[in-house]
Amino acid sequence: MAVHEIRAFNRFYTNLIGALDYSKHLYTPYTLTESRVLYELAHAPRTDAADLRMELSLDAGYLSRLLGKFERDGLVERAPSEADSRRQRITLTQRGREATTLLDERSREAVGKLLSAVPADDRPRLAEAMRTVRDILGEARPDQDRHHEGPVLREPAPGDLGWMVQRHGALYAAEYGWNTDFEGLVARIVADFAQDHDPYLERVWIAELDSRPVGSVMCVRDEAPATARLRLLLVEPDARGHGLGDRLVRTVVDFAREVGYRDLVLWTNDVLTAARRLYQRAGFTLVAEKPHRSYGVDLVGQDWRLPLQEGPAR
Template sequence: MTVQDIRSFNRFYTNVIGALDYGRHLYAPYTLTESRVIYELAHAPRTDAADLRAQLHLDAGYLTRILNRFEEDGLVERGPSETDPRRRRITLTTRGREAAALLDERARESVGALLDTVRAEDRPRLAEALKTVRELLGEGRAPRPEDVVLREPAPGDLGWIVQRNAALYAAEYGFNLDYEGLVARIVAEYGEDHDPHLERTWIAELDGRPVGCVMCVRDDAPGAARLRLLLVEPDARGLGIGDRLVGAVVDFAREAGYREIVLWTNDILAAARRIYQRHGFVLVAEKPHRSFGQDLVGQDWRLELDATPE
């Protein structure tokens, strides 16, 4: 392997994906860099300019010009950071989210068309080759929080939510198949009939694989949203994924006009409860129960959306 080998591959691959064709339908009317900025904003609910510069390795002046253009076009809004008053928080507007959705749809179509040229029997070999490249070029570097993206579920992700919830809760807490049945019903109800303006699911993705999830759905109580099925894979814990997922729910619920968010959990889920507390959730009731083959203490938590976390 030589430097020339890698440079040759880079030229080949940029031609394949059209990275140098800025007038291409895939990115129009944005450049590849602008499209990537929109992607990062769409998949990171709480982002400021410093985060974007670090994630994308962009010059500060160049990023500022991009954000200025986006603000003029009504794609983004800028406001004070919730964690550092010296920083400016960047969020997509409704128009910005529509642009992100269009770019994502075009990307999926483009990659799908590319995969259509690969024989079915060759696709596992291609997937393994891509994985090998990521592993070798990233060898020795531990995953970073900025490597994780939050996205909407793709085909197959809802089934993944059921499978991983069942497997992890069985392994970590001894839950039986009753829990898998409960998760399957929750996911099926969401998949069959949900209002995207009032309900949403997030998948946390790291290195091309799902490593976490959460749902925000309407509760039976008027004006209340319910947080459900928060999960982070064991090998992805410690990257702040759970905190980002809960933050995404809180931000979405506020924007959707909910007055409060409620959730039900069990006292054995200590790490999740600490995340809820950091976001301002308050324990309002608890009760012992026998479920999923275990003796548990169920807890009801609530967050009033006009309240500010301590």
């Protein structure tokens, strides 16, 4: 019963937070993750990059790219830490402080608008319920960087395929500047799978952590005989750095080999360096690459291949 109620609350609260999405509804140029980093820089006493990464559970590479963007935009300054030259001290510039002030004001306005629909007599009860949730779960999880159960891989539930489309579109726009053409491509891939797939030879896996989806991957039949194709690998930024990407890739490799595929192939782009490292560790080799312009940017597409076994797929 408790698990069901927590999952139901998580879905409700995730939708509620979506209604307060910074980039869409607060009319700011910053994503929710970017806004969290700016908030921590403005309010937390620790400003080292390593502390930020631990506090927000962000992948080191992703945080470095985000801070580089902030630095180019004149929001932060980076310098060696006075206490330890191996660490990087991050400070907000005047422009950065102005941005966090604007974010804070608009966030307060959005929450105020949400609370305006709550009767005055119910607001103390709401606040007390929130404190109770924080107190109980805070005691149950003294170490915020440790996940008790760890990620689990499961079949997609209703709504998960739509989540894959939305998160691919949002993350690739935020991290690489790709336009909605990419989201359209992902939508077509997902729609084709949902409409017609062989459950014996084709699968989708959703990675779930703390009752929320944090990753995905797909294995489908390729046009070439006895060949499978790995598609739509994704790991949320706050779930990176824990081996989940390797696990998702390995799951596809094991599945493809088990059902009898002879080869496993994939197509990616050279800018996706972290994903390419995952493929190399799994044994894929680069077989072809070609420049192209897609999703509003210039890219170099790459074909990768992993031999699995001799013989046709069953």
